[in-house]
Amino acid sequence: MFSLLPLLTLIVPTFIAVLCLFTNPFWFLKPFFKRIEKESLMLGTGATLAIVLLMVPDVLAERTLETPILFLRLDQSNAAGMVAVAAIFLVVSVFNIHSEKGGRLSPSMYNFFVLLFEICMLGLLMAYDLFLILIFVELTIGVSIVLVAHAPIKLASESAFKYLILTAVSALFVLFAVLLVYILTGTSDITNIGREVNPLMESPRLMLLVVASFIIGLGADIGLVPFHGWAPDVFPASTPAVNGFFCAEPVAFILALYKLVYPFYAVYPSPIILGLMVGVGALSVLTGVVMAYSQTDSLRMMAYTSIEAFGQILLAFGLFTPLGFMAGQFYLVNGAFMKMGVLLSLGAVYHHTGTNDMEQLGGLVKVMRPVAVTYIFCALSVAGVPPLSGFFAKWLLYNTLNEVLLPYGLWASAAALIVLVSVSMVSGVYLVRSFQAIFLGPLGEKWKDVKDTPLALWLPAALVALLAVVLGLAPGLLLRLMGYP
Amino acid sequence: MELLVLLALLISVTATLAGSLSRSTKQTIQYMSLQAAAIGFVELMYVFINLVSGLHIEALVKFFAVFAEWFSAAAVSPLVIYWGMAKTEDFVDRPQMSAAGLAVFLAVLVLAHLGLEFLYSRYLPTQIEATFFISLMFTLSMFLMATRKDPFKILVGLNMAENALYPLLARSPINVMPFMLVLIVFVNVVAVFIVIEAYRDYQTLDLSRWRLTP
Numbered sequence: 285m286f287s288l289l290p291l292l293t294l295i296v297p298t299f300i301a302v303l304c305l306f307t308n309p310f311w312f313l314k315p316f317f318k319r320i321e322k323e324s325l326m327l328g329t330g331a332t333l334a335i336v337l338l339m340v341p342d343v344l345a346e347r348t349l350e351t352p353i354l355f356l357r358l359d360q361s362n363a364a365g366m367v368a369v370a371a372i373f374l375v376v377s378v379f380n381i382h383s384e385k386g387g388r389l390s391p392s393m394y395n396f397f398v399l400l401f402e403i404c405m406l407g408l409l410m411a412y413d414l415f416l417i418l419i420f421v422e423l424t425i426g427v428s429i430v431l432v433a434h435a436p437i438k439l440a441s442e443s444a445f446k447y448l449i450l451t452a453v454s455a456l457f458v459l460f461a462v463l464l465v466y467i468l469t470g471t472s473d474i475t476n477i478g479r480e481v482n483p484l485m486e487s488p489r490l491m492l493l494v495v496a497s498f499i500i501g502l503g504a505d506i507g508l509v510p511f512h513g514w515a516p517d518v519f520p521a522s523t524p525a526v527n528g529f530f531c532a533e534p535v536a537f538i539l540a541l542y543k544l545v546y547p548f549y550a551v552y553p554s555p556i557i558l559g560l561m562v563g564v565g566a567l568s569v570l571t572g573v574v575m576a577y578s579q580t581d582s583l584r585m586m587a588y589t590s591i592e593a594f595g596q597i598l599l600a601f602g603l604f605t606p607l608g609f610m611a612g613q614f615y616l617v618n619g620a621f622m623k624m625g626v627l628l629s630l631g632a633v634y635h636h637t638g639t640n641d642m643e644q645l646g647g648l649v650k651v652m653r654p655v656a657v658t659y660i661f662c663a664l665s666v667a668g669v670p671p672l673s674g675f676f677a678k679w680l681l682y683n684t685l686n687e688v689l690l691p692y693g694l695w696a697s698a699a700a701l702i703v704l705v706s707v708s709m710v711s712g713v714y715l716v717r718s719f720q721a722i723f724l725g726p727l728g729e730k731w732k733d734v735k736d737t738p739l740a741l742w743l744p745a746a747l748v749a750l751l752a753v754v755l756g757l758a759p760g761l762l763l764r765l766m767g768y769p
Numbered sequence: 770m771e772l773l774v775l776l777a778l779l780i781s782v783t784a785t786l787a788g789s790l791s792r793s794t795k796q797t798i799q800y801m802s803l804q805a806a807a808i809g810f811v812e813l814m815y816v817f818i819n820l821v822s823g824l825h826i827e828a829l830v831k832f833f834a835v836f837a838e839w840f841s842a843a844a845v846s847p848l849v850i851y852w853g854m855a856k857t858e859d860f861v862d863r864p865q866m867s868a869a870g871l872a873v874f875l876a877v878l879v880l881a882h883l884g885l886e887f888l889y890s891r892y893l894p895t896q897i898e899a900t901f902f903i904s905l906m907f908t909l910s911m912f913l914m915a916t917r918k919d920p921f922k923i924l925v926g927l928n929m930a931e932n933a934l935y936p937l938l939a940r941s942p943i944n945v946m947p948f949m950l951v952l953i954v955f956v957n958v959v960a961v962f963i964v965i966e967a968y969r970d971y972q973t974l975d976l977s978r979w980r981l982t983p
Contacts, residue, residue: 388966415945422952426959433963441967442979445920448960452927453914456907456934463937468894472942483894490894493884 285342287349290356290410293335293366294403300328301399308392321391322381328399329377332406333370340367344764355413355473360767361609362409365539367765368617369405369532372624373398375747376528379628381740383525383635387434394434398529401427408536414462414472417540421458421505425451428533435523443521447514454504454511461497461544464490474543478551491548495557499564502541506534508598509568512591516575519587520640524631527583528744531624534594535616542601542612546769549604561602568595573707577714582630582640585718586623589666589711593619596707600681603688606768611680613766618665618677618755625662625748626715629655632741633722636734642718647727651734654742656723661749663719665756667712673755678708773811778902778936780807785906785929789913793861794854794921797913801925802847804906805932809839812939834943841950842935846928846957853961854921860974864916877911899936906933918976920964924957 304324307313317324339349343363350357358366377398389397404424411417425448433444466472468484477484484490504511519527549557572592579585597619600612632655633648634640649656665674682704689696755762781804788800816835820828866874881904907930914926931953941949964974971979 415942419945419948419952422949422956426952426955429959429963433959433966438970439980441963441970444963445960445967448956448963449914449923449927452956452960453911453930456930459931460934460937463934463941464897466942467897467937467940487894 285347285349286352287339287342288351289335289339290349290358291351291354293332293339293370293406293410294356296335297328297332297399297403297406300324300331301396301403304328304392304395304399308390308396314390314392317392321395322377322384325377325380325395325398326374328395329370329373329402332402333367333374336366336370336406339363340765346767355416356407356410357412358410359769360765361543361769362539364613364617364762364765365409365535366406368535368620369402369409372532372535372620373402373529375744376525376531376624376628378740379528379631379744380525382738383631383741384523387436387523388440389430389434397427397430397434401431401529402532405532405536408540412474412543414465414474414544417544418455418458418462421502421537421540422455424533424536425455425505428530431526431529432518432522434526435521437521439517439521443514443517447518450511450514451505454501456501457497457504458501461494461501464494464497474547477547485551488552488554491552492554492556495545495548496560498541498544499560502537502544503564506537506541506594507587507591508564508594509571509591512568512571515587515591516584519583520581524628524634527627527631528624531620531627534590534597535620538594538597538601538612538616542609543769546604553604558602558604561604562599565595565598565602568592568598569707570595573710577710579714580641580643582633582642582718582722583627584640585642585714586627586630589626589715590623592707592711593623593666596678596681596704600684603684605684605687607680607687608684609768610763610766611677611684614680614759614762615677617762618673621748621751622662622665622674625658625745625752626666628745628748629659629662629742630722632737632745635741636737637731642721645722645728645731646725647723648731648734649723650727651731652723652737652742654746655737656719658742658745658749659723660716660719661752662745663715664712665749665752667715668708669712671756672752673759674752676756676759678704773814774899777807777811778899781932782902782905782909785909785933788925788929789909789916790864792863794859794919794925795851797922797925798847798851798854801850801929801932802843804929805839805842805847805935808932808935809835809842809939812935813839830943834946835939837950838935838939838946841954842928842932845954849954849957849961850921850924850928853924853964856965857921857968857974860919860921862917862919862922864912865918866916870915873915874908874912877915878908881905881908897937903933903936906930919974920960920967920976921974923976924960924964927960928957 307317339358348359404420408420429444429448433440469482507515568591572588576585576588597612597615600608665672668674668678685700686697689700784800784804788797791797813835816832820832910926910930914923
């Protein structure tokens with residue numbers, strides 16, 4: 285169904301972003317903008333969420349909204365991701381009110397880049413043209429690097445450079461794959477790629493080359509093993525609000541990866557494609573959980589926890605079954621929210637203490653009770669403890685694996701269950717241990733003067749904790765938005 | 770493959786090799802510019818001949834698109850990096866290979882050429898016959914990026930790897946080109962901004978000393 289709403293979802297934040305940018309060169313506008321900088325960001329993200337929510341009734345009625353002139357489409361395959369991305373940006377922009385204290389970018393430039401980042405995420409989710417996806421991927425790289433470099437600490441520039449080089453090289457693989465597809469098929473529309481006979485469809489090896497390039501290219505942007513080198517440096521180097529905004533990135537990138545790889549799997553259902561997706565996923569799960577266990581820096585721990593979660597999501601998507609797609613989407617959206625809850629809680633801790641080193645912290649529950657409560661709820665949901673939403677996500681993932689593995693024998697399904705439960709238990713152990721290290725025990729002398737946490741610093745994470753309970757008890761609320769493409 | 774195209778590709782490969790081995794940042798930037806100029810020259814001449822012989826609006830648009838792409842790779846991006854170098858220092862170093870660097874280089878080299886072997890064993894469509902040269906230039910650029918401690922040389926390596934894809938990039942739709950060019954320049958500007966900021970913090974362009982400096 286033709287609709288301008290998908291286009292409007294991009295135009296509204298663009299308009300507000302340009303308005304913010306417009307105030308930058310004019311010195312006489314700066315004092316005025318200083319007074320409304322946080323509100324203008326909330327206006328941009330809030331208006332975007334409102335437009336996304338306007339499209340939800342159509343999605344629930346299983347209608348597809350399309351703006352063909354710009355190759356944008358919203359349906360049940362990306363609606364949950366759109367809502368999640370828009371909601372994450374609004375919630376984090378509330379957190380931003382107290383958390384953002386200024387950095388290398390002026391406030392107007394900061395707002396511009398945050399909104400541009402949101403536009404990239406939404407664009408990536410809706411685009412179905414290869415070149416449009418490529419443009420959003422390249423733009424995301426530039427914008428996210430600027431946001432990392434914004435943090436006024438030494439580590440930021442070094443980490444941003446590392447991030448830039450790794451992701452820019454990976455973007456070359458995406459560029460190579462997109463050009464190969466376009467040159468050999470004559471189309472850049474993903475939905476048309478497999479419809480006609482062309483040199484690409486006649487050569488399984490070229491198709492594998494394209495798929496591998498997409499996995500390397502987008503895998504590095506997501507932070508999948510073995511392309512994850514930037515993640516453990518970028519998390520501690522970024523400001524807490526930027527870490528919150530970054531929670532939206534995997535939602536867009538993993539769904540984009542699925543969107544790019546699936547058409548080739550549909551034409552050529554090779555076990556190699558399956559093996560690439562599942563292999564990278566499994567490697568990420570194992571590396572993530574092992575590395576996270578030994579971290580003493582809370583943000584590095586969360587970086588590896590994220591890598592582990594991305595691995596599990598890729599396991600679900602990489603099986604290319606309808607249940608796998610639903611499980612992957614649910615895990616992806618829920619995981620992004622819960623990770624955001626944990627990161628915002630850690631951001632509130634950093635705001636008061638100025639450190640992420642868990643060995644220096646302790647006893648903060650006495651002075652930061654709401655933050656401690658939200659942290660443990662979100663962390664337990666990340667670990668998959670029932671009845672929180674993370675448990676349902678892991679349960680769906682197990683069902684997906686069971687569906688695929690059961691024909692090979694009960695032992696295969698049981699082995700998958702044992703591995704998944706073991707991974708969840710290890711992540712549960714280190715997340716609870718982090719709670720103990722940060723919030724329990726005696727309160728250090730240094731932290732006795734910590735004042736009450738402002739509402740804006742704990743309310744966003746508290747909403748996420750509430751969501752963990754609601755989605756755990758009624759997962760259908762989110763599942764209704766999802767469908768197999 | 771036409772002789773002129775082959776010649777241009779050989780010059781580009783030579784410039785990439787020279788760039789990956791040169792010692793000063795300034796020289797590396799110059800070789801990068803030469804690589805981009807050579808690799809885009811043939812396509813530029815084709816569209817120029819089309820423009821002169823046809824004199825129609827479509828040929829004019831195509832000429833401007835290709836010229837912009839060529840100019841951006843051969844002049845704008847090198848100048849952006851050169852500006853960054855001028856703001857900091859012309860770092861002189863030699864390719865240094867640690868065990869990890871050597872492993873990365875060998876892995877890329879082996880993978881790239883296994884990939885080629887893999888493709889050639891059946892057939893390679895004529896549209897992508899320059900893949901061998903692309904792979905070679907990409908590998909040399911990776912070598913440059915893996916063996917240097919100077920962030921500007923690493924950035925030049927990134928641009929050289931991007932330029933290596935030019936034979937394919939030239940076939941992309943005209944309406945996409947302006948966005949691609951703006952994005953490439955944008956990423957370069959952001960990278961130079963970050964390096965200058967890091968140089969202010971650490972007072973050196975030696976990447977190995979960035980985290981060690983208190």
